[in-house]
Amino acid sequence: MSWLSRVFHRRRFHNDLSAEMRAHLDEKIAALIASGMSSEEATRTARREFGNVTLLEERSREVWRWPSLESFVADIHYAFRMLRKSPAFTAIAVLTLALGIGANTAIFSLVDGIILRPLPYPHSDQIVYFEWLNKTEIIPDLSVPEFEFFRDHASSFSAVAGFQGVVDEELNQGPSTRWLKAGFVTDGFFESLGVNPSLGRPFGREFTRENGASAAILTDSLWRSAFSADPGIVGRQIILNNQNYTVTGVLPSGFMYTEPADLFVSVHLGHSLADEGLNTDVIGRLKTGVSLTQANSEATLLGRQFLTQAPASQRQNSGTLHLDRYQDYLASDHRETLLMLLSAVGLLLLIACANVASLLLARATSRQREISIRLSLGAGRRRLLQQFLCEGLLLGVAGAAAGLAVASLGVFVSAIPWDLPSIDRIALDGRVLLFTSLVAIAVSIVFGLASFFQTRKLDLNNALKDGRVSAARRSRTGLLSALVVGEVAISLLLVISAGLLIQSLHNLFQEKLGFNPAHVILMHTPFRPTTTDAAIWNLERQALARIQTIPGVQSAAVVSVAPLHGGGNLPTQRDGHPEDSIGGTEYRSISADYFSTLNIPVLRGRAFEQSDFTASASVAVINETLARKWWPGQNPIGDRILVGVYQGHQYFSAPPCQVIGVVADVKGSRLAAPAPPMMYVPASLGSFNKSTDWVIRASASAGLASSLQNAVTGIAPDQRITVLEPMAQLINGSASETNFEALLMSTFGALGLILTLVGVYGVLSFQVAQRTHEIGIRIALGATRRDVWRLVIGKAARVTAIGVVIGLLAAFGTTRLMASELYHVQPTDPWIFAVVAILVLLVALLAAYIPARRAMKVDPLVALRYE
Amino acid sequence: MNNQPRDLFPGALEMMILRTLKVQPLHGYALVQHIKRASDDLLQIEEGSLYPALQRLLKEGCVKAEWGISSTNRRVHIYHLTPTGTKHLERQVSSFEQMLNGIARVLSPVKS
Numbered sequence: 015m016s017w018l019s020r021v022f023h024r025r026r027f028h029n030d031l032s033a034e035m036r037a038h039l040d041e042k043i044a045a046l047i048a049s050g051m052s053s054e055e056a057t058r059t060a061r062r063e064f065g066n067v068t069l070l071e072e073r074s075r076e077v078w079r080w081p082s083l084e085s086f087v088a089d090i091h092y093a094f095r096m097l098r099k100s101p102a103f104t105a106i107a108v109l110t111l112a113l114g115i116g117a118n119t120a121i122f123s124l125v126d127g128i129i130l131r132p133l134p135y136p137h138s139d140q141i142v143y144f145e146w147l148n149k150t151e152i153i154p155d156l157s158v159p160e161f162e163f164f165r166d167h168a169s170s171f172s173a174v175a176g177f178q179g180v181v182d183e184e185l186n187q188g189p190s191t192r193w194l195k196a197g198f199v200t201d202g203f204f205e206s207l208g209v210n211p212s213l214g215r216p217f218g219r220e221f222t223r224e225n226g227a228s229a230a231i232l233t234d235s236l237w238r239s240a241f242s243a244d245p246g247i248v249g250r251q252i253i254l255n256n257q258n259y260t261v262t263g264v265l266p267s268g269f270m271y272t273e274p275a276d277l278f279v280s281v282h283l284g285h286s287l288a289d290e291g292l293n294t295d296v297i298g299r300l301k302t303g304v305s306l307t308q309a310n311s312e313a314t315l316l317g318r319q320f321l322t323q324a325p326a327s328q329r330q331n332s333g334t335l336h337l338d339r340y341q342d343y344l345a346s347d348h349r350e351t352l353l354m355l356l357s358a359v360g361l362l363l364l365i366a367c368a369n370v371a372s373l374l375l376a377r378a379t380s381r382q383r384e385i386s387i388r389l390s391l392g393a394g395r396r397r398l399l400q401q402f403l404c405e406g407l408l409l410g411v412a413g414a415a416a417g418l419a420v421a422s423l424g425v426f427v428s429a430i431p432w433d434l435p436s437i438d439r440i441a442l443d444g445r446v447l448l449f450t451s452l453v454a455i456a457v458s459i460v461f462g463l464a465s466f467f468q469t470r471k472l473d474l475n476n477a478l479k480d481g482r483v484s485a486a487r488r489s490r491t492g493l494l495s496a497l498v499v500g501e502v503a504i505s506l507l508l509v510i511s512a513g514l515l516i517q518s519l520h521n522l523f524q525e526k527l528g529f530n531p532a533h534v535i536l537m538h539t540p541f542r543p544t545t546t547d548a549a550i551w552n553l554e555r556q557a558l559a560r561i562q563t564i565p566g567v568q569s570a571a572v573v574s575v576a577p578l579h580g581g582g583n584l585p586t587q588r589d590g591h592p593e594d595s596i597g598g599t600e601y602r603s604i605s606a607d608y609f610s611t612l613n614i615p616v617l618r619g620r621a622f623e624q625s626d627f628t629a630s631a632s633v634a635v636i637n638e639t640l641a642r643k644w645w646p647g648q649n650p651i652g653d654r655i656l657v658g659v660y661q662g663h664q665y666f667s668a669p670p671c672q673v674i675g676v677v678a679d680v681k682g683s684r685l686a687a688p689a690p691p692m693m694y695v696p697a698s699l700g701s702f703n704k705s706t707d708w709v710i711r712a713s714a715s716a717g718l719a720s721s722l723q724n725a726v727t728g729i730a731p732d733q734r735i736t737v738l739e740p741m742a743q744l745i746n747g748s749a750s751e752t753n754f755e756a757l758l759m760s761t762f763g764a765l766g767l768i769l770t771l772v773g774v775y776g777v778l779s780f781q782v783a784q785r786t787h788e789i790g791i792r793i794a795l796g797a798t799r800r801d802v803w804r805l806v807i808g809k810a811a812r813v814t815a816i817g818v819v820i821g822l823l824a825a826f827g828t829t830r831l832m833a834s835e836l837y838h839v840q841p842t843d844p845w846i847f848a849v850v851a852i853l854v855l856l857v858a859l860l861a862a863y864i865p866a867r868r869a870m871k872v873d874p875l876v877a878l879r880y881e
Numbered sequence: 882m883n884n885q886p887r888d889l890f891p892g893a894l895e896m897m898i899l900r901t902l903k904v905q906p907l908h909g910y911a912l913v914q915h916i917k918r919a920s921d922d923l924l925q926i927e928e929g930s931l932y933p934a935l936q937r938l939l940k941e942g943c944v945k946a947e948w949g950i951s952s953t954n955r956r957v958h959i960y961h962l963t964p965t966g967t968k969h970l971e972r973q974v975s976s977f978e979q980m981l982n983g984i985a986r987v988l989s990p991v992k993s
Contacts, residue, residue, distance in 0.1 A: 030958075034909060035932060037955045041910040042928070044953060065929035077936035 111413025114366030116420025148333025211263030376780035502817025505766035512763035528680035538737035547700030619675030790877025810862030
């Protein structure tokens with residue numbers, strides 16, 4: 015039997031040893047009887063010569079004992095018993111810890127997945143992102159000429175590539191077709207990410223030339239689902255939107271980029287209008303041995319060269335070309351949010367710890383006798399400390415286990431509204447588990463010490479006499495009050511943060527949309543790139559006529575892009591005024607009833623009429639913002655706008671539009687941004703956009719969806735409809751980020767309040783129980799119930815008030831850190847501060863209510879009888 | 882509680898156990914009888930103190946225990962000397978002899 019197995023099979027070992035010693039005695043007795051002794055005498059002699067069986071057995075066992083381990087096991091056993099003896103305390107403590115640790119685990123998982131863990135590409139720290147920095151902003155997109163210039167002149171990179179977004183494309187396979195998401199990338203894209211196709215190879219530069227052949231690289235899942243994992247796919251032609259693409263490779267399974275795509279196709283870099291817009295995400299891979307600083311100094315130089323050498327029309331950006339680590343770039347939008355959430359859950363954990371600590375401190379009264387007895391029986395302080403640590407550890411581990419369960423509910427993770435390649439990797443993994451365990455252990459040590467240190471001032475005589483400890487009382491009451499002050503202050507800070515975010519959310523929803531989304535349904539129809547403007551207008555016209563006959567439909571219209579559903583802009587200039595130019599005026603082509611359908615008021619002039627859709631002359635309606643910008647204090651009606659012209663430079667030719675009306679502002683693509691300058695033209699002019707949004711105002715929505723679909727597919731049977739939902743949903747979507755933050759922070763704030771409530775209640779109950787005797791004397795001496803009530807409530811109010819003041823000061827100092835998360839709210843909004851302060855005070859007084867009533871009902875006879 | 886005569890010095894009992902087991906494997910009772918007989922009952926050994934000593938030797942790997950049947954048909958542990966035990970015995974004996982020599986030298990002048 016090995017040493018270790020003896021430790022773990024103690025019971026069997028003990029039985030074996032006893033049996034062996036018994037056998038020895040039996041044998042000796044038998045031998046003595048054989049030598050002539052009486053059985054009684056033999057037994058006595060044998061026992062005398064053998065010695066104290068129990069003691070010898072104990073000493074034999076001690077040989078094997080690993081002293082600290084066995085006493086540790088004993089401590090754990092003991093701790094278990096102690097925790098089971100007070101289930102309410104244990105349940106509240108474990109639950110409190112579970113909330114604190116669970117929230118921390120969940121948020122740490124987010125931070126880990128988004129900020130800490132490397133992107134899912136080899137040597138991902140070598141991948142960099144190109145952006146322009148100027149005094150006021152970061153411009154993350156580059157134009158094609160810029161991209162080509164940097165790619166061709168930079169020497170710090172082993173690859174530089176561009177990404178132009180994901181577009182729906184139709185895959186034609188004989189008679190059958192299916193819609194796919196195609197990512198448009200340049201050569202070098204997969205080299206930059208460091209991903210090698212599992213089959214074939216990446217495509218070369220010849221596939222990105224203007225009018226050159228096209229190439230495609232399939233994802234593993236598309237290769238399996240659409241091409242039955244054909245190993246001979248490389249080199250074959252596939253047809254997307256009736257165009258040929260040569261398949262050059264298949265990606266390894268699990269490949270992910272920021273936007274999900276089924277395949278990646280070569281983008282053709284020409285010098286059309288689209289190519290001079292800022293539409294390309296540029297990434298690069300640093301050569302081995304080149305540092306980010308070295309690459310950045312080259313980038314600064316190249317940026318400057320481009321700005322001096324490029325033709326004027328290509329100089330759209332200014333400032334400094336800057337490289338950011340790709341991961342940092344992706345995380346940059348979320349870093350502040352995550353840090354805010356991390357601080358919030360850290361504070362929540364602090365409250366949880368304070369709470370459990372105060373519970374432990376309060377509970378210690380009932381254990382004073384037990385501890386005194388153990389001390390007087392000779393238990394060492396060290397041994398007691400060890401036991402308290404054990405209890406703390408047990409609580410910590412139980413809390414961590416329960417917390418992990420809380421965290422793995424995944425409630426938070428599934429609600430994240432962000433697009434990141436790492437979003438799928440956010441999971442509760444071993445590292446998060448380690449983090450939780452560390453938190454649990456740290457917390458448990460704090461608890462162990464907290465309960466231990468109050469045994470220091472224990473007066474053994476008094477404690478044993480009446481179970482009451484007067485020497486330690488004052489200091490413990492002070493410590494408890496300090497804990498309550500801390501809890502109140504922290505939860506106040508949390509609730510104020512939550513309040514600011516809720517106010518932001520409220521402000522976002524109060525934001526003047528400029529249109530009425532009630533009872534409006536949005537439908538989206540994407541068209542093939544080859545569809546002509548005339549064909550689109552033809553379909554729109556006929557389908558609108560059908561839709562207007564559907565029962566319940568009040569009015570219907572089309573628009574190239576509905577409010578909050580994206581954007582689309584063109585360079586424009588006021589005719590004859592090159593100084594009045596806008597690089598991107600939002601451009602919407604609409605049908606006649608658009609303004610009336612969305613209840614957008616016409617402020618000046620008139621809306622479009624049927625004749626505007628057939629006339630040869632171009633007309634436009636502009637929004638207030640554009641009118642104010644170009645015609646401040648003047649009448650724009652009759653003036654003309656040049657589309658495709660910027661500061662006198664013509665990018666493309668389009669007939670000038672005569673302004674016939676001004677309408678009220680409507681939100682552009684974002685709820686949180688002011689309305690951009692916008693112009694509307696008749697849909698018959700064409701939209702520069704291969705998709706259409708339909709807005710339908712209807713009194714009843716039952717069965718409407720299928721009628722709407724039929725109206726469109728009745729004219730174009732294979733027309734896709736990708737969105738069909740109430741417009742109100744779009745507005746919710748625009749606020750999803752703030753919504754997510756407000757939801758989490760209010761959850762944390764509410765948890766903090768609940769924990770504080772429990773904490774204040776626990777501490778006051780303890781204090782009232784401690785002072786029962788004193789209260790009894792007071793009542794006996796003539797204090798009224800009212801006085802007693804005032805005594806307890808007054809104490810709670812004083813402690814809470816101190817906490818509130820500290821919390822308010824802390825909030826004044828720290829809420830400005832979350833200014834970027836707020837919308838139209840001052841970080842020190844006095845109204846929110848006041849309301850939250852009152853709320854926290856009320857919660858604390860509510861918690862004090864029950865103990866105060868208990869104190870009022872103290873019967874002086876009962877209270878004094880124990881004396 | 883512990884007024885019985887003790888071992889002469891720590892380790893003496895262990896040494897005698899090892900020496901006895903070197904001749905043949907024995908179980909606890911037989912071991913005690915052998916030691917008593919060999920010392921002509923000069924050493925007052927509390928019989929039970931054999932067991933803590935045996936446990937120490939087991940832990941150090943000097944002896945091994947196997948289940949067996951004693952001559953009186955009882956199921957007992959039979960203790961064997963291991964190679965470690967043999968080496969340990971040799972070291973103990975030689976250091977014991979050195980000690981005896983030392984003591985004898987210190988004591989001899991007074992004697993003469």
